[in-house]
């Protein structure tokens with residue numbers, strides 16, 4: 074593990090020590106010991122409390138760094154690094170409430186934040202860590218946060234699912250009216266609508282075709298063409314500072330610093346408990362290989378949007394090709410797991426999916442059934458997001474999927490009188506269009522294991538849950554082995 078070589082690696086053992094606190098299995102304990110042996114002298118005196126805030130604490134984001142997650146280890150490859158966190162605005166307190174970008178985008182959580190770590194931060198600080206701020210960390214800013222008990226209540230969505238409140242006004246020209254907003258936390262305005270969303274990872278960003286779950290930070294030039302993603306990210310950094318951190322607009326230099334940093338980080342799983350090193354025996358997993366992928370807007374677009382004119386291929390992932398033909402004579406303790414990963418990759422690439430009722434696809438193509446694949450919606454080779462901005466409604470915000478911790482918003486389309494109930498209005502809060510109700514982007518599928526729960530509202534606690542959703546939603550009738558293989562594959566991304 075090259076993560077152990079830098080003298081500034083305080084955060085590696087600290088992260089591992091969180092794992093110890095949670096009393097996980099023996100293999101993770103081995104990782105801890107291996108790290109701690111080489112770094113023990115550096116961490117004497119670093120206790121569990123310091124461990125919890127490791128992201129904001131670390132002095133350097135090195136060029137290459139590994140962290141443990143529930144499936145093994147993931148790596149951050151900082152192609153611009155090492156980065157001194159004391160001198161980069163991503164880690165700086167630019168606002169008024171103590172929030173920094175790193176508060177919600179942490180190196181050891183694949184540049185998102187995860188409930189286990191958020192809970193540890195709550196316990197260590199009695200709910201006063203800067204992530205616990207009433208403006209958007211709580212269910213509604215009007216909730217009581219004066220006692221530990223009250224804070225545990227008010228921040229329940231953040232603690233349980235890692236969700237942040239995003240408030241948007243219904244656009245003035247909207248084709249719809251919000252009739253009712255049944256919000257469990259009291260934010261029941263019908264004009265300023267609260268949604269609850271997972272922090273998308275601030276990594277692998279050069280591969281984005283659209284920024285934010287609803288694409289609201291994706292900007293166009295006057296002639297209708299898209300601005301480069303760096304322009305989107307600059308605007309995003311301004312909005313995150315004025316919004317999440319309740320600060321003034323940061324200077325262009327600070328914004329540039331943030332964008333320079335976040336666009337040079339690449340994150341991927343690098344070691345799997347069962348399959349071992351993910352770049353072993355011809356495989357191409359891991360963050361270094363990821364940083365070298367080719368990308369342009371429209372690469373492999375399934376609807377003919379590839380500017381090179383090349384046809385769509387459903388073969389999206391080619392990382393574990395070589396593991397699909399491991400010779401029996403070379404069978405060892407990793408082989409069964411590696412074959413499962415390879416089978417899962419093949420399923421991702423070839424499993425037929427009858428796509429029905431997906432707004433953004435079926436209606437756009439005027440086809441009641443599209444014979445698709447996972448890659449029809451996750452088409453960017455070896456990355457897995459959509460290669461053009463393509464907001465889609467796969468039904469996650471439907472009333473039928475509502476859990477009591479989420480709002481239920483009743484929306485009427487003015488022209489038709491049609492009523493729709495959703496837990497999040499999605500893209501339509503940006504465009505005002507009825508057709509965009511419940512639409513979200515398909516996010517990058519790398520570094521998944523380190524950043525659950527999944528989907529915009531954290532409704533899938535695990536990758537198993539995500540596969541179960543697809544199995545039901547598209548009536549896939551997956552066998553037990555197919556499910557296990559797909560999950561084994563997704564865990565290695």
Ligand code: HEC
Nearest residue numbers: 172173174177237271272273275284285286310313314317
């Ligand atoms: C309070 C938590 C919080 C803080 C602080 C925060 N973010 Fe985020 N970030 C989020 C959430 C939640 C989303 C997704 C929101 C959505 O899509 O509606 C997000 C999305 C993003 C994305 C979009 C990635 C993608 O795939 O589209 C980037 C980039 C990002 N944040 C960078 C930053 C930067 C830079 C800062 C500091 C200036 C910052 N964030 C501060 C919570 C936070």
Ligand code: HEC
Nearest residue numbers: 431446447450465467469513514515516527528529539543
């Ligand atoms: C019809 C389009 C479509 C198909 C087919 C599809 N996805 Fe998705 N996927 C999406 C969209 C859109 C999202 C984001 C949805 C949301 O959060 O509201 C998503 C999200 C995900 C996520 C969660 C990522 C995260 O960071 O939260 C995973 C994992 C995933 N898809 C895996 C798959 C797999 C595996 C398949 C094939 C079995 C598949 N998808 C098929 C459109 C699709």
